[in-house]
Amino acid sequence: MLIRSDCRHYRLDRPCAPHKERGVKCEGCDDYDPVECRILLIKLGAMGDVLRTTALLPAIRAKHPHSHLTWIVDPKSREILEGLPGIDRLWMLDAGVLPQVQVERFDWVINLDLSAESLALASLAQAEQKSGYGLTPQGTVRCWKPEAEAYLAMSYWDDLKKQNTKTYQQLMLDLIGSDDAAGEIQVAIPPAELEYAQAFSKKQQIAPWRPVVGLNLGAGGRWRWKRWTPEGFLDLARRLWETHRANLLILSGPDEAELKADWLRRCKVPVVDAGHDNPYGRFAALINLCEVVVTGDTLALHLALALRKQVVALVGPTSKAEIELYGRGVALSGEVPCLGCYLPDCDVRPSCMESLSSDAVFSVIEQWLERKE
DSSP states (O other), X not given: OOXXXXXXXXXXXXXXXXXXXXXXXXXXXXXXXXXSEEEEEEOOSOHHHHHHHGGGXXXXXXXXXTEEEEEEEOGGGHHHHTTOTTOSEEEESSTTHHHHHHHOEEEEEEEOOOSHHHHHHHHHSEEEEEEEEXXXXXXXXXXXXXXXXXXXXXXXXXHHHHHOOSOHHHHHHHXXXXXXXXXXXXXXXXXXXXXXXXXXXXXXXXXXXXXXXXXXXXXXXXXXXXXXXXXXXXXXXXXXXXHHOXXXXXXXXXXXXXXHHHHHHHOOSOOEEOOSOOOHHHHHHHHTTOSEEEEESSHHHHHHHHTTOEEEEXXXXXXXXXXXXXXXEEEEOOSOTTTXXXXXXXXXXXXXXXXXXXXXXXXXXXXXXXXXX
């Protein structure tokens, strides 16, 4: 019995995809794709960071066209990576991943994280080549190659972070030693969620002849001032309705129910509430209804960019330079000297987000809408 375990389609505990689809077996199979390089990619972190890291997949595949890529990810980010063509296997960060990492052998291990779990896994993994970061016996970070040192220094020193002019994607490409340009962020929306979004649009009577503008009110909980002010969003909503009768789709996350409820009580123009407890695929499908998305530096930003939407990124305590907009958006910030401070809170008033005017945001959207008309 011939079993080609070196094929990209090989699965340890189940039939491969070509067999399930057409009943073919290894002997004489036209889909036989021998693996020449086995790659382990470790990227846990926040969901938005995991999503934008998918932009590296084309560069990795260009380096090793006949490769098999395994990605270790936190279970909460599993949906982000499922169904993406550049990933052959997903490993969840759980008790079962440790023995797998210790037994299997890879040609290239890439670790882009500085968390203790990621560093330890990268150090335990057996590979001829390693990129990114590992853990020393003393419990400190080690750079596998010199090109990882610059990003590590930025992680420790805020002044270097502020001086940086490279996007996150470019920094990660440098880290893996790639000269390629940044690829697109990749997203796979389940068909059922796309159908849900279309039914939602019809039920809410979102008029297709008027522009659909998504307003993402929140920005996660790590940095208080990553969120734009409710007053800014209220004034922007009023102006978009009065000037363009725009469909205003209000986006928010599971921890932002109270924020959204208070904002909706204060809003005086018609809006559509997209909900705040949507699973990832549904959230992506709802963003896909929009032509323009106004959002802070959070998951919605990277999803909108992945879906080729026009984006107004509202940036304060994080790095504006690190946001790759792919020529489809504008990053706006308030006028404060401490921009990009990476502080969880501050006492500067007006803060970076408070000093960002609705005039600036509306002006950008107005230009796009007028050009479209």
